[in-house]
Amino acid sequence: MPVDPQIQALLDKGTGVPATHTLPVPEARRQYEARIALMATPAAVAEVSERHLAGPGGPLLARIYRPHGTGPFPLVMFFHGSGFVLCSLDTHDGMCRNLCAGAGCVVVSVDYRLAPEHKFPAPLDDCVTATRWAAEHAGELMADAGTIVVAGDSAGGNLAAATALRLRDEGGPRLRGQLLMYPVTDYHTPGTRSYRDNAEGYGLTRETMEWFWDHYLADPADAANPYAAPLRAACFEALPPALVLTAEYDPLRDEGEDFAARLQAAGVSVQLTRWDGMNHGFLFWVGKVDKADGAMAECTAWLRALFAEPAGPADGRQGQARP
Template identity: 70%
Template sequence: MPVDPQIQALLEAGRHLPRTETLSVPEARAQYEARIAAMAPPAKVARVEERDIPGPTGAPLRLRLYTPEGRGPFPLLVFFHGSGFVLCSLETHDGICRNLCAGAGCVVASVDYRLAPEHPFPAAPEDCLLATRWCADHAAELGADPARVVIGGGSAGGNLAAVTALRLRDEGGPKVLGQMLLYPVTDWHTPGHPSYAENAEGYGLTRATMEWFWGHYMPDPGGTVSHPHAAPIHAASHAGLPPALVTTAEYDPLRDEGEAYAERLRAAGVPVSCTRWLGLNHGFYFWCGKVDRATAAMAEAAGWLREVFAGRPPVWPTVHR
């Protein structure tokens, strides 16, 4: 279908902005942080607090904890934000976390993992693995149930959630109930899947921006571009992984690699629900409350979480909505 008119209006409003790959990292970070002002007010939650935990190097690793209304213990979502392993923050993804917290009735622990280029691969996956284990071990302190934990994230955060699921399987757990992968990065950009060519320009995220992101995250990639902790689609096996929600956008360079990852999971016997959101572009969950179809997508993600937390992971084929 054509680009959603509400998305098209947002694209037009941003045409004057310089392209990410032409900016320095500090300039690009400032540009992404500035768009918070354009987002719709998120859902209300009962409480938001921050906590520092010891990171893999001994330096503090910050978590932002969102608690829903009601009485706990609540289920727990450990969430990893996106934007190419280089940009964005707890602040840029605050609205998404609040909407998931309220919509799914769960505690959300948003992880402030280390960013490239200051901390290239594998710093981010190390932080996310440690944070997941810490949250599971300390769930009771967070008002959460350690038996009902899901990991998730969007874009680069979806990559980190998929990688964390692989590492939990291979490196001693703990077991999680599901992995929520929102327009995830699952593969290297070259040669790239067909959507890299179809959506290379004009829809927000571009091929050139993805190359810029990967260049900072893996400045000397060598053979690591196919390492499963960088590109989880290249894991030797996807069997035994937790149930997954994979969402993609019609006008996104990452569309096909996300759907290819869903098919790899299915082929390995993993329960998968996959939705391609028609008319939308990469990053659409930011626009919940401002773009009607993004609001519907957020409701679907929250509904999937509720079912998984209840022990009823839904399964549906790749559908176009």
């Protein structure tokens, strides 16, 4: 179908804005932070606090969102997107509030180290460390250590999927699910049909993805590492159930759908939804774009249903498989 009119209006407003890959990193970061003023007011939550925990590269900041009600609540570890290089806790604050309120869960948003200052695997190491910390300190968070989901959008979806792989391979903690919103799952080369069809004109471009990957990896050979590119894992068994959202006009559409197919082929429970007419990053526009509202509702409904189910023998099971 054609680009959704509400998305097209946003694309039109961005006409003339310098492409991300043409900017120095500090300027690109300022450009993305400026988006916050354009976002809708998110859902209300009961409490937001921040904690510093011991990270592998020094103190690691986490922002904790608690829903209304009496805990312990399910726990979602959230890793923000934007190419491992851009964005922050603040750019994704609204997304975390909407997940927290809509799913009735504690959300821990992780301020992982960014590239190019900190290349792979530093951001992933932070996400894995934070997830283990949250499991160990679940009582302090009013959360249930037995009901942990990793979640993220774009590069954050990559980090969520890679965290699930790492925790499977390294003995836990157990995960109940992975929520992957238009995730980065593979390197840009050789690329997919959607990389070619949506290379430019829809916000995120192929050139910007190449720029992100160049900043994230110290060596292109690192793209063969499944913890950098989860689609390249040799084994998808014993991974937690997944909801994978993709967007029709997104260079990353096909690799997200390929990742869902690999999970499903390995016997993992997967719900895959392609949001027609949408482009990469559309979940920033909850409250502004009708289909973004629908996608957020799908995320929170999936989480609520997952949390309501008793943990089965395969949910978050730690196998011996190696990528």
